[in-house]
Amino acid sequence: MIPALRLTSLSLSPGQRYFTSVTACNQRALCTTAVSDGVISDDTPPVPGWLLDGFSGEDADFQSSRTTLSAHWVDFYDLESGLLSMEWRGGTRPGQGDIFPPTKLVVTNKASVTLLQPLPLDKTIYVTLKVFNKAGQWVERTSDGIQIDVTAPVESQQVRLSESSGSFNEDSQVSLFSSRFPLVRAEVGHNAIP
Structure with a gap:
């Protein structure tokens, strides 16, 4: 009896499911056949999507929290065998893990980590996602x-209220209220998330 068999140099088509069947017969020619549940040939990596900083929405350029780092992603997939797992890390350079080391994830579309050490103020923080x-x-x-x-x-500059729109009389209803107050960010810019 042969307990295992290995075939090499086969020309398998990616995405195609292949089945193995084994038939065992005794000396009286009584036979039983078993069929595997199949295996899909997949010789390509997953299709990469977009990795965005921040927990949701558009890609964030700034955040105020020094203890939490989040990212979300879209359009990562694998047509042949499907996605199995993910891993993410954060660093002060693209691909590095000096902020937090590689951490396993189930297949999801976002992740967030609470850090023991505060995030640095003078560096850009990069999140790297590895999809299997x-x-x-x-x-x-x-x-x-x-x-x-x-x-x-x-x-x-001082906030100005516009008197040309609406009513500011006693016992009246304001139908339109307009104000203008330009703000300047002291340190780094705009597009911030809380």
């Missing part, structure tokens, strides 16, 4: 980075 398919292939993407900004906006 069920055939062991993987693809990796790094975000464009996020900076920490803990300064409040600075008022550049």
